[in-house]
Amino acid sequence: MIAALTAGDCSLHVLAAFCAHYAADGMQHLAKSELPGPALLNIAAGLRAAQVGRDVTTDNDPREHGAHAHWRRPSVELSPQSTEPVRVSAFMALADEAPALIESITRMVAGLALVVLGIGTLLSGGLQWLYSGEIGADFVPRQADAVVAVLLLVPGLLLARLDLPSTKSVLGQLHKFQRTLAAASVVVTTALAIVVGTVRDAREMTRMFQLALVVLIAILICCLCEFAARRSHRASSVPRSVRVPRWLRDARRAPARTVEPDDFFDARGEV
Known part of the structure; x- marks a missing residue:
């Protein structure tokens, strides 16, 4: 020793x-x-x-929308009339708790991919439209209005059931990427609905259905990656912030790569 x-x-x-x-x-x-x-x-x-001179006190009370500030006086004799300043550094790490918004968005994107796959399968009479170069003329729907209605109404209903926070709130900023994934999936189905209503060539429409399905699968993969990252962030006992003392990060074997805080606030709560 x-x-x-x-x-x-x-x-x-x-x-x-x-x-x-x-x-x-x-x-x-x-x-x-x-x-x-x-x-x-x-x-x-x-x-x-090791930043041994920095102490840390944790507080976790998110459901009550409250928090508490704690500090300990330095180990010196200070009289009540002392003007020695007490420096306190407070940091806040925010993470989605299960059930998180990304879980609902993942189910939504998976549902839209199944809708596109189902419509293409019904129009072609099988799954050969995914891999076969032979495309029949029946792929162009006789009642395009019904297909367009499904491609417009189903995403709208699924998006309306998502509890998307306001973009002007802190939670809304944290969910910015997730909200982008949800909006991108709706844009894909809306574009596909426009194609169904305007295109009459079976081969071109099949290519659009294949492209839409590939894009939705790519968005679904992004959702799964975001879900895994959020889950890992929730499971971490020590945030990767540079505001955490070094001795605590080393003791908890936190990742060596630290991140800077997203925002700074002074003692009056101003950025």
């Missing part, structure tokens, strides 16, 4: 071992043979790098 400290290793398990030995009065030999100067410099540098 002394060798680790001398090398500048000030991780939590090393400091905990030192505190345990010190509490058991096992560090008396340090008073007789002081650590050399370079070792003390390494220890000081290690303490600064």
Whole structure:
């Protein structure tokens, strides 16, 4: 443990071992043979790098829309008349809790892909339109209005059931990418409805159906990737923010790559 400290290793398990030995009065030999100067410099540098001087207190009360500020006074004697400032750094990490919005959007995109697949299968009488170059003239619907109505009404109904937050709120900014995925899927089906209502060539319409299905599958893959990323973010006990003390990130084995906060607020709550 002394060798680790001398090398500048000030991780939590090393400091905990030192505190345990010190509490058991096992560090008396340090008073007789002081650590050399370079070792003390390494220890000081290690303490600064680990940000041991920064304490952390967590609070989690999202459903009550409230939070609390905590701080501890420095370990010096301060009189009530002291004007020493107390510096407090508060950070907030936001994450979707299950059931999250991305789950509903994933189901919506999957449903739209099934709708496009089902309409193409009904028009061609099978799944050969996905891979076969032989396309019959029956692929052009005789009652295009019915197909157009389905391609317009179903996405609208699914989108209306999504609880999309306001774009002017913090939650709306967090869901910006998810809202883009939902809007993109509706744009695809709307464009396909326009094609059904205007195109009369079976081969060209088949290509449009294939293209729409490929785009919806790509959006679905993006939804799954976003869902996996959000789930990993929720499961992380320590945020990747640079505001978290280094000793906590090292102890929790948080990812080495940290991110800057999205916004900063001063003591009056202004950006």
